[in-house]
Structures are given as structure tokens and as C-alpha cells.
Amino acid sequence: MRRLLAIALLLLVVPAATRAQDTLPAGAPGGQPAQPPQLSPEEFNQMVSYALGRSIAEDCKMGGVTLDARAMQTGINEVQGNRPPQWTEQQLSQAMQMFAMKIQQQVAANNKKAGDDYLAANAKKEGVKVTPSGLQYKVIKQGTGATPTDSDVVVCHYKGTFINGQEFDSSYRRGQPAQFPVRGVIDGWTEALKMMKVGDKWQLFIPSELAYGEGGQERIGPNEALLFDIELLQIAEPQARPQQ
Structure with a gap:
């Protein structure tokens, strides 16, 4: 659970790692805010x-502090x-920084366990393949095009979710595919792209060490396992070099 005080502290003193977008209030239908x-x-x-x-009490408990x-x-x-x-003010600020770090460490430990448990169960599901690195994937649709290399730039549609199904990013929702270098993304994506063919659509189940690791990234919490639907649309044409 993303708790109020933990978020405020993390925003102030550590990278924002536990936020998520598009979270509906409990019981709010159709995207309408609860009254x-x-x-x-x-x-x-x-x-x-x-x-x-x-x-505050929940955050103190998470941070190993006995609330006085x-x-x-x-x-x-x-x-x-x-x-x-x-x-x-300096003493209080230092204490709160240490407190926020303890919360961050506990969140990271909780996320790691939840991700590991999810992936262990997911690996047993029909159609799911596991690579030596720990990356899991499932082929949804097979393409017949070329396979990207490290030096290529690719065009993809994708949707990213947490293991609880909450979406955090989607090119489909934006209505515009994304273009990026094969080596310019998280390790789990890079590994998958170099196995895919143009026209493929895969589901990826990425352990935290092949995603954003302990540091997280903006809306991604520390040590979070991530799920992606990824569709490889094309390998972009290399840009012509300017004449000397």
C-alpha cells in the first residue's frame, strides 16, 4: 500500500519510487472520483x-520505529x-531522512518478495518460457520479420503493468508507438527484443534485477517486477549520415 506519509517523505529525500498513476479510489465506478x-x-x-x-503509525511500523x-x-x-x-531543523531533517531510508528499504524488501513469489508461480504456467537470466516470456502472436540486433532502433507498441495488474504506462493508450534503441531500454526488454521477430507480440514477465532494480524509476517502486505486453512493429531505417 502506498501510504501518505511515506510518499511525502520519499518525495523529499529519496527518489520517487512508489508512485503509480491512474489509481482509482476504491468503489469509484468508471473512472469517476469517489464523492x-x-x-x-x-x-x-x-x-x-x-x-x-x-x-503515521503504519509508516513508523514499516520503518522500524516505535511511535512515541x-x-x-x-x-x-x-x-x-x-x-x-x-x-x-538540521537534526530533525537528518532523522526524517534516516526514517525515509528505512521505509524505502522495507518497501524494496516487500516488493522483492512479492515479485519473486509471483514469478515462481508464473513460471509454471502453460506457455511461459524462462531464460537463463530469469526473464519470462509468452508468445502471443508470431511474426515473420527480421530480428533486431544491439545496434538497431525498433518501433513497438507496449503496455506495462505491475504484478497486481495496475497499468503504469501504455503506448496503446497514447495512440502512438514508441521508438527507441535496442540497447536503450531495461535489460529485460533488450534481451527479449533480440529474440523477437518483427510482427511478434509477446508477454514479458521481468524480474526486478532486469528492470529498474533497487533504485526504481519515477512511477516504478524499488525492486518491482514488471509485466509488459510488447508488439514489435518494425526495425527503423538507419538515419543517413550527413555528407562530409
Whole structure:
């Protein structure tokens, strides 16, 4: 679960790695945002305070910190009373950076286990092939064209999802195929492209070490296994070199 405080901390002090786009609120039909309940100002404040309390407690648990409710209340009282903090801003910032790093490490460990478990089960499914590197793929449609090499530039349609099925990127949704060098993408893609033929459509199941690894990337969390539908449309014509 992407928790409120963890996201805020990671945005401030570590690479943004746990965000995902196009997440629908629970129970919201057809892409329409859920309507907030009709609350009095007092009820609204209570609900927000309660939600923040749960979020902070969950993040502390994830980061291996035993929440000191008294110290937290002191910090709240100081802010509300416009009183100076008991530690310097530098000390507080360093503590929060260490806390965010602990959360990041725990998220990475959770993602790695979830990805490994998923891939172990997926490897047993009919039609799924596994390469020595750990890349898994399934041929959906076979093409008859040429196979790209390291030096080629390819044109592909693709859709990327997390192991829970949530989409994070899609050239289909943009209505425009993507063009990129074979060596200019994640290792799992490069390996697959050099086995595919133009006209092929494959499903890829990529372990984190062949994707974005421990660092993640923007909407990709640390150590996340990724799934792709990829369609190799063509090998781009090499650009003519300018005359000397």
C-alpha cells in the first residue's frame, strides 16, 4: 500500500519510487472520483486527524520505529502554539531522512518478495518460457520479420503493468508507438527484443534485477517486477549520415 506519509517523505529525500498513476479510489465506478462524505467541519477534522494518525503509525511500523505518542503530541502542540522546536531543523531533517531510508528499504524488501513469489508461480504456467537470466516470456502472436540486433532502433507498441495488474504506462493508450534503441531500454526488454521477430507480440514477465532494480524509476517502486505486453512493429531505417 502506498501510504501518505511515506510518499511525502520519499518525495523529499529519496527518489520517487512508489508512485503509480491512474489509481482509482476504491468503489469509484468508471473512472469517476469517489464523492467525499457530507461532514461537519468538526467531523472532517476528526476524520483527517484519524487518517493521518493511522498513516503515521503504519509508516513508523514499516520503518522500524516505535511511535512515541507523547513526543508526537509535544511536536503538534509546539507547532499549534507557535513555539520553537526542541531540536534544530538540521537534526530533525537528518532523522526524517534516516526514517525515509528505512521505509524505502522495507518497501524494496516487500516488493522483492512479492515479485519473486509471483514469478515462481508464473513460471509454471502453460506457455511461459524462462531464460537463463530469469526473464519470462509468452508468445502471443508470431511474426515473420527480421530480428533486431544491439545496434538497431525498433518501433513497438507496449503496455506495462505491475504484478497486481495496475497499468503504469501504455503506448496503446497514447495512440502512438514508441521508438527507441535496442540497447536503450531495461535489460529485460533488450534481451527479449533480440529474440523477437518483427510482427511478434509477446508477454514479458521481468524480474526486478532486469528492470529498474533497487533504485526504481519515477512511477516504478524499488525492486518491482514488471509485466509488459510488447508488439514489435518494425526495425527503423538507419538515419543517413550527413555528407562530409
